[in-house]
Amino acid sequence: MDILKLFFIIVYFSLPSATSTTDPCTESVCQSTKPSPLIRFPFRLIGRQPKSCGFPGFDLSCNYNSTQTLLQLPYSGNFTIEAIDYGAQQIWVNDPNNCLPQRIISLNFSGSPFTAVYSQDYTFFNCTLDYSRYGLNPIGCLSGDNYTVFATSSNEVVDSLSLSRCRRVATVSVPVGWPFYGGVSASNLTDDLWLTWSNPKCRKCESRGAKCGLKPNSTNEISCSSASGR
Numbered sequence: 001m002d003i004l005k006l007f008f009i010i011v012y013f014s015l016p017s018a019t020s021t022t023d024p025c026t027e028s029v030c031q032s033t034k035p036s037p038l039i040r041f042p043f044r045l046i047g048r049q050p051k052s053c054g055f056p057g058f059d060l061s062c063n064y065n066s067t068q069t070l071l072q073l074p075y076s077g078n079f080t081i082e083a084i085d086y087g088a089q090q091i092w093v094n095d096p097n098n099c100l101p102q103r104i105i106s107l108n109f110s111g112s113p114f115t116a117v118y119s120q121d122y123t124f125f126n127c128t129l130d131y132s133r134y135g136l137n138p139i140g141c142l143s144g145d146n147y148t149v150f151a152t153s154s155n156e157v158v159d160s161l162s163l164s165r166c167r168r169v170a171t172v173s174v175p176v177g178w179p180f181y182g183g184v185s186a187s188n189l190t191d192d193l194w195l196t197w198s199n200p201k202c203r204k205c206e207s208r209g210a211k212c213g214l215k216p217n218s219t220n221e222i223s224c225s226s227a228s229g230r
Helices: 003-014 100-105 155-162 203-207
Strands: 059-062 069-073 077-085 090-094 114-116 118-127 148-152 166-176 193-197 211-214 222-225
Touching: 100 118, 100 166, 114 166, 118 155, 148 155, 155 166, 166 193, 203 211
Parallel strands: none
Antiparallel strands: 059 069, 069 077, 077 090, 090 193, 114 193, 118 148, 118 166, 211 222
């Protein structure tokens, strides 16, 4: 083997691999073959990223076949993460079992860092009337053969249903992307819930295209470094 060829072999194998990384907090996903939210600080995927890669209260997990990214609220159970806007510090969540209204009725953010971006009060009714006559949009996953469940944020509809063959179930505050000030006559409430967090504050860091993370040997102090880590 000539000296020149030996030189290039040594140089080639001494270069860092393009597919490897020494950063344990590199972005991760539950499923790489389909669109899936990229997970990075303040979030971290349990079992795929070290605890030091995330902020307390921001642990996520993948479901059994890695098709869903899950957020567990301490008093409300698991929700799927549909998208994350790191710059706006917002996440969109939904129900992994496709009946979000059922989860909304008992929604509780206690013990979590998340709150609603905006909130709108919806009143749930269980009715035996013919909803087609009223032009209302029923909640299919909560309705049965002999009854129909509605959710409305309109005071006029609340008054109307209260005087009809309906039983008021509950009035709950629903996280929404923006409030409808005139009220919604009836919604099936299948749209994602919009949540936000106030701490850690990484908006400025994100706006610079930099990397937000925990300071070394810290559990709640954050630092902002360039994307290259310098």
